[in-house]
Amino acid sequence: MSRFLSKASESLLPYTPGEQPQGRKFIKLNTNECPYPPSPKVAEAILAGYEEIAAGCGTAGAAGRAEKADCGCDAGATEAGKMAEKVAQIMPPELANLRLYSDPEERVLIEAIAAHYRVGTNQVIAGNGSDEILGFAFRAFCDSEAPLQFADLTYGFYPALCGLYGIPFRVVPLEEDFTLNIEPYKNCGNNVIIANPNAPTGMNLPLSAIEEVAASNPDRVVMVDEAYVDFGGESCVSLLPKYENLVIIQTFSKSRSLAGARVGFAIANPELIADMNRIKYSFNPYNVNRLSILAGAAAMRDWDYTKECTGRICKTREKTTEALRALGFTVLDSKTNFIFAKSGDMPGKVYFDGLREAGILVRRWDSERIKDYVRISIGSEEEMETFVKETEKLVEAARKGR
Amino acid sequence: MSRFLSKASESLLPYTPGEQPQGRKFIKLNTNECPYPPSPKVAEAILAGYEEIAAGCGTAGAAGRAEKADCGCDAGATEAGKMAEKVAQIMPPELANLRLYSDPEERVLIEAIAAHYRVGTNQVIAGNGSDEILGFAFRAFCDSEAPLQFADLTYGFYPALCGLYGIPFRVVPLEEDFTLNIEPYKNCGNNVIIANPNAPTGMNLPLSAIEEVAASNPDRVVMVDEAYVDFGGESCVSLLPKYENLVIIQTFSKSRSLAGARVGFAIANPELIADMNRIKYSFNPYNVNRLSILAGAAAMRDWDYTKECTGRICKTREKTTEALRALGFTVLDSKTNFIFAKSGDMPGKVYFDGLREAGILVRRWDSERIKDYVRISIGSEEEMETFVKETEKLVEAARKGR
């Protein structure tokens, strides 16, 4: 901390991301990434550029083509023109076009999202990951007069963001069994954020519960973080026409295999989206880069591929859950691409360290309530078979040790 | 504005980005983009992936290789494995790797920047455009006890960001001739941001002036926004060892032809960089996406290409400046990739509209002091020849009209 750090920044609680493996090859089950690559359409879109994607998407055509035509490639006959031409020839057009700013309105992407969820384009905003979208929403709707309420065990980034924007928050403990009781959320006087399904528990609330919370807080904003909804949850997009106070936040990082592209989005009523855009244009007008706009649009359109990937991951999740339970683990019911599990034979720290030793990274927190749990992202079938085998060894060793 | 917008957000002054042309083909001289594509090395890096770039960069190797080896491609023999394999085969490896989060420490990129400027890797932070970096710096160092001071005519995003973070600011008018007098910045009690060269004037302060400001405010942070420094300015990186209160902010958007990749960075003393990282990890730990980290690293290493592009642009700028002056324009001395110019024959609005009519987009502001100026980004030689021809026609018409 330097002596220049502002008073306001001293008390921040920065988020700690999962470990990025260095040097050694790990099976990486610690940040809820998808084990499968993104849709082949994503690569096609990036290599072909805006012109191609525009061809398959009526209204976005103009934007795409204008950008393309604008490229320095057609600079012509002079020295400088020749240089530009030479470079452009060896470079996919959209990479040459990186010289141009991205579309601040992210039209191609917003249109793909709106079409998929059957909402208006004025009901969607996109961001540099859903982390950024969460920031837009928190900053737009919360302040000392409208604090934020969320669970004690949920996405650790919520309190970090509240710190950043000086937003007071109220933490409500989950029940003993990690279910979220909605009673304290009804008519609560606060803005609310619920991750559904929740992280790190993986547990899911039915749509009716979300509806009760939205209905009972008509003068507060109810945000639902659906980062993991495509793995067995049910999106509350269908509730939007009835509740003007709902903000639904999703990401391309999990079910669409694009964590590294950093694309997230929110769906809400047009007025709330306009509020969030106010923040965006005060913060970073060109917040999503050119290639990620393309990648996100292509991934959103290839719903069949997403379904195939999520289907496989759910299957692997069920298989892994069964195997762990057979080994004496408590495993919460998950509707996500990870499971939250506790060994009956060893403390969480011992299990975590044992897995790491065996080349498998998972995630664990020190906080009292969950210190014996680890969160395991669902990898490929092979990875999970290795994971189960290594777990068997650790359980056996723990049982012998006693 | 919805009824849910927080009190704190009502008074925001969101930034208005330059127009993104739709439908019609324009010569786009309104957002200071580079007319030339990025270095061929950028495309190579994106298509080859982290393994390739690691090979050329000792210390980053481990990170690069671990990511690569981690890819779902080697998932193997099952159904799911086959699907992943099939997709991976038709996709450049780094596009398949988009399923993985980006390195939150952006090692490959930070190392390339640090090597180029001969500073430590702990003296560099990267962001989603320098707009994001400005946000980190403002939020880290400014608050009601440490307000921010800047010029009346400078980058319009500064007051927008102050609004977002509730930072009080003091605006100091430029002199009549648009030079920045450093007297009001000496020992001023505020944090300071100076764009050098400045936008939209294009004018440059000598290093000695920046040094005087830094030296006279030892207990305040002096931020220097060097977005345009590669077009004839002199970076104050050389002053860093002497002044622990200096923060230098740069971008890949202008001289490195990567506006659409969204990469910016700051160089400062390690403690100040640590402060800015505190903000980043409260805001968006994975703030730069995978492909832009690669693109930025490759562009930073290809300094010869950057020099070639900036050299051509400076030449075109001087030629355009002469031509406009010959047509009776007042043109400020520019050390950037744009010029700020006023016709002797017509109001700024008439000139702006005339250019637009002729298919040329430039930028103009309504504020009293500069309403007769337009800001013209330097395009390719051909584009600027067209621009001068159209300007000639407009001047002729204006003279006839009188």
Ligand SMILES: Cc1ncc(COP(=O)(O)O)c(C=O)c1O
């Ligand atoms: C519940 C939840 N919300 C949001 C995110 C953020 O995802 P991203 O910023 O990659 O979109 C995560 C990431 O792990 C998460 O677990």
Ligand SMILES: Cc1ncc(COP(=O)(O)O)c(C=O)c1O
């Ligand atoms: C003075 C100045 N600083 C910073 C920026 C931001 O650039 P970027 O966010 O693309 O890095 C600009 C862009 O026009 C600028 O003019």
